[in-house]
Amino acid sequence: MIGLFDRLARPLLGLLDAEDAHRLAVRGLRLVPRGPAPLDDARLSVRVFGLNFPNPVGMAAGFDKHGEAPDALLRLGFGFVEVGTVTPRPQPGNPRPRLFRLPADEGVINRLGFNSEGARAVLARLAARAGAGGLVGVNVGANKNSQDRIADYVSLIETFAPVASYFTLNISSPNTPGLRDLQQGRLFDELLARVVDARARASRQAGLTPLLIKIAPDLTLSELDDVVGAARRRRVDGMIVGNTTVTRPPNLADAKTARESGGLSGRPLFALSTRMLAETYVRAEGAFPLVGTGGIDSGRTALAKIRAGASLVQLYSSLVFRGLGLVGEIKAELVQALAAGRHAGLPELVGVDAATMTAESWPR
Numbered sequence: 001m002i003g004l005f006d007r008l009a010r011p012l013l014g015l016l017d018a019e020d021a022h023r024l025a026v027r028g029l030r031l032v033p034r035g036p037a038p039l040d041d042a043r044l045s046v047r048v049f050g051l052n053f054p055n056p057v058g059m060a061a062g063f064d065k066h067g068e069a070p071d072a073l074l075r076l077g078f079g080f081v082e083v084g085t086v087t088p089r090p091q092p093g094n095p096r097p098r099l100f101r102l103p104a105d106e107g108v109i110n111r112l113g114f115n116s117e118g119a120r121a122v123l124a125r126l127a128a129r130a131g132a133g134g135l136v137g138v139n140v141g142a143n144k145n146s147q148d149r150i151a152d153y154v155s156l157i158e159t160f161a162p163v164a165s166y167f168t169l170n171i172s173s174p175n176t177p178g179l180r181d182l183q184q185g186r187l188f189d190e191l192l193a194r195v196v197d198a199r200a201r202a203s204r205q206a207g208l209t210p211l212l213i214k215i216a217p218d219l220t221l222s223e224l225d226d227v228v229g230a231a232r233r234r235r236v237d238g239m240i241v242g243n244t245t246v247t248r249p250p251n252l253a254d255a256k257t258a259r260e261s262g263g264l265s266g267r268p269l270f271a272l273s274t275r276m277l278a279e280t281y282v283r284a285e286g287a288f289p290l291v292g293t294g295g296i297d298s299g300r301t302a303l304a305k306i307r308a309g310a311s312l313v314q315l316y317s318s319l320v321f322r323g324l325g326l327v328g329e330i331k332a333e334l335v336q337a338l339a340a341g342r343h344a345g346l347p348e349l350v351g352v353d354a355a356t357m358t359a360e361s362w363p364r
């Protein structure tokens with residue numbers, strides 16, 4: 001099924017406008033046959049945030065923003081799916097075009113700006129699948145015109161606690177003006193305090209839902225010190241490193257498209273995001289696990305994230321260029337790497353390269 005989809009549909013999707021192709025791909029997932037998700041090699045299972053992941057390869061936020069296809073994605077072999085970003089009220093996002101491919105670089109630039117069907121619509125879909133099993137996280141964000149952005153996160157925690165396997169606070173999208181300020185100092189601490197409180201209140205019905213923070217790869221190292229310090233003090237459960245970058249590495253082949261404003265993802269993000277992951281790992285000192293995201297397009301790059309400090313990984317952009325078969329390829333390569341090194345499981349490899357990586361010169 002995956003092979004057929006990749007061979008027939010992908011070349012056609014590549015001819016369409018990037019956003020139309022994405023809509024069609026999400027709709028096309030309705031065709032994925034029902035039935036249980038494939039069983040993974042037991043060596044790929046990981047227990048993180050108190051949850052049992054059958055494999056560490058997740059669908060990153062932004063692909064299924066409205067919760068339309070989490071079960072199809074799980075059946076295609078993802079170990080977990082992150083739905084969202086969801087905002088409290090529906091909003092259209094930025095004007096089109098707002099999504100661009102950089103084929104020669106295998107990169108993507110987006111400035112979608114949190115187009116969201118809103119909490120009510122997404123909650124209805126997730127409630128309808130309650131009990132279906134599988135790990136589905138909910139990534140939450142503030143409305144663009146919100147008067148109290150922190151209150152938006154609080155309300156989303158309250159709304160989604162009964163249906164979310166975990167929460168991600170997205171405070172790192174570059175496409176909502178001012179959103180990234182929530183990563184700074186007092187504001188970040190106030191956000192954490194109010195959200196942790198909301199989660200405790202919601203836990204009376206739903207149990208304590210793990211809370212992750214998704215950060216930008218563009219933080220300075222001193223900003224990262226503060227973010228990790230506050231997250232440790234407030235006892236968050238994990239961090240995702242990270243979101244798209246507003247920087248543009250030199251020598252991008254698709255130089256004209258690279259000038260579009262927005263967040264860059266995919267292969268050109270790999271070096272920066274992996275370095276930031278290692279920097280986060282050495283600062284977290286094991287206080288919480290990390291999710292590595294940014295430019296994963298093979299088993300080799302997934303393994304590099306794990307060795308830099310990731311307990312789990314997520315991907316999105318490479319699927320545009322490599323197709324859905326990539327998920328199975330990555331899992332098979334991870335099993336091979338474990339067998340070759342005689343490792344019982346992936347936790348043995350988490351962070352083994354972090355110290356050496358952080359001593360290298362800064363990637364360009």
Ligand SMILES: Cc1cc2nc3c(=O)[nH]c(=O)nc-3n(C[C@H](O)[C@H](O)[C@H](O)COP(=O)(O)O)c2cc1C
Binds near residue numbers: 063110112243315317
């Ligand atoms: C088209 C597009 C939309 C995205 N939307 C979101 C989003 O709504 N929320 C979020 O936290 N991250 C979003 N992301 C960021 C991804 O989740 C991921 O962090 C980033 O793309 C790096 O991974 P990748 O290189 O594998 O794509 C989006 C990325 C892309 C390409």
